Amino acid sequence: MVSSLSAPQAHPHAEASSSLLPSPKAIQIQNVSVSYPIGKKLRRTILEDISLDIQQGEFVVLLGETGCGKSTLLRTILGQEHPTQGCITVSGSTVQRVDSRCGYVPQKYSLFPDRTVLENLAMGPETSNYHILGRLKPSFRAYRRKVHAEALNQLRHLGLQQSDAGKYPHQLSGGMQQRVAIAQALMMKSRVLLMDEAFSALDPATRGSLQRLLRSVWSETKPTVVFVTHNTAEALYLGTRLIVLARSSQADHCGSRVALDMQLPASGMSLCNNGQEFLDLVDHIEQFSRGDRHTMPSPDGETR
Ligand SMILES: Nc1ncnc2c1ncn2[C@@H]1O[C@H](COP(=O)(O)OP(=O)(O)O)[C@@H](O)[C@H]1O
Ligand SMILES: [Mg+2]
Numbered sequence: 001m002v003s004s005l006s007a008p009q010a011h012p013h014a015e016a017s018s019s020l021l022p023s024p025k026a027i028q029i030q031n032v033s034v035s036y037p038i039g040k041k042l043r044r045t046i047l048e049d050i051s052l053d054i055q056q057g058e059f060v061v062l063l064g065e066t067g068c069g070k071s072t073l074l075r076t077i078l079g080q081e082h083p084t085q086g087c088i089t090v091s092g093s094t095v096q097r098v099d100s101r102c103g104y105v106p107q108k109y110s111l112f113p114d115r116t117v118l119e120n121l122a123m124g125p126e127t128s129n130y131h132i133l134g135r136l137k138p139s140f141r142a143y144r145r146k147v148h149a150e151a152l153n154q155l156r157h158l159g160l161q162q163s164d165a166g167k168y169p170h171q172l173s174g175g176m177q178q179r180v181a182i183a184q185a186l187m188m189k190s191r192v193l194l195m196d197e198a199f200s201a202l203d204p205a206t207r208g209s210l211q212r213l214l215r216s217v218w219s220e221t222k223p224t225v226v227f228v229t230h231n232t233a234e235a236l237y238l239g240t241r242l243i244v245l246a247r248s249s250q251a252d253h254c255g256s257r258v259a260l261d262m263q264l265p266a267s268g269m270s271l272c273n274n275g276q277e278f279l280d281l282v283d284h285i286e287q288f289s290r291g292d293r294h295t296m297p298s299p300d301g302e303t304r
Contacts, residue, residue, distance in 0.1 A: 026224035032086035048255030057222035061239030103185030121151035175206035
């Protein structure tokens, strides 16, 4: 069935997919497994032997059934969790802890509730460039003015008003809070943006407008994005590469693996523009998500 789909193709390996000059890898995931203890002796494997090379400027959408380990993989790239085996590099160096190489936008509640929008935006750059005592230096005032001006620019860019800068998060709608959360990640100028179901708590209209906004932000500056969702239509609209994680067995020692890894057209796909091709692709992807199909060999060595 997928052979009738012209644009997306199975993801060729890094060197083959690039033009003459291979672009540097933004994220390299090498044989990563993550497992958690259950009881005193046993462990449950969540992710099993995941290897992925993500190039700079790719917009990777990560799909899979609830509980398959999408958030775990994202938190491991962020440095909030550590692989039980394997290793992850971001921009060429190993991830050991959370640092400014990756911006992170969760589903909600990422803003400090007791700080204004402007303070939320300025906090990251200020704390990473000036420690507490450094803020007594005269240069800090000039730096703060610069950061505030940049924050106001970022707000405008993301469709918020200057008057929103003095508001507290509880005074903003969910959609506005997520705009601020994206602005907050962009303020850190991280070249990698990790987003975990960042739009799933929003109503459909707000979700649509934030999807368009994110696409335009990505088209302008081409950060590397890893965007977790379980909405296949959202994934096809946003991504340039789609990865499905799925377990091949429910046994505790079997974690999720990469069940599908495919390139998507950079222009994004939608039901409106791609009609039946879009519907066929959704169906194809969901078979992999459910674990009905898997590109990895099953334990008996057969490819299903
Ligand atoms: N710190 C942890 N300790 C034990 N189990 C965990 C921990 N974090 C996640 N898990 C388990 O890992 C599995 C995958 O979780 P998660 O990555 O949140 O899945 P997804 O985001 O795909 O829904 C779940 O079964 C969850 O309960
Ligand atoms: Mg999750």
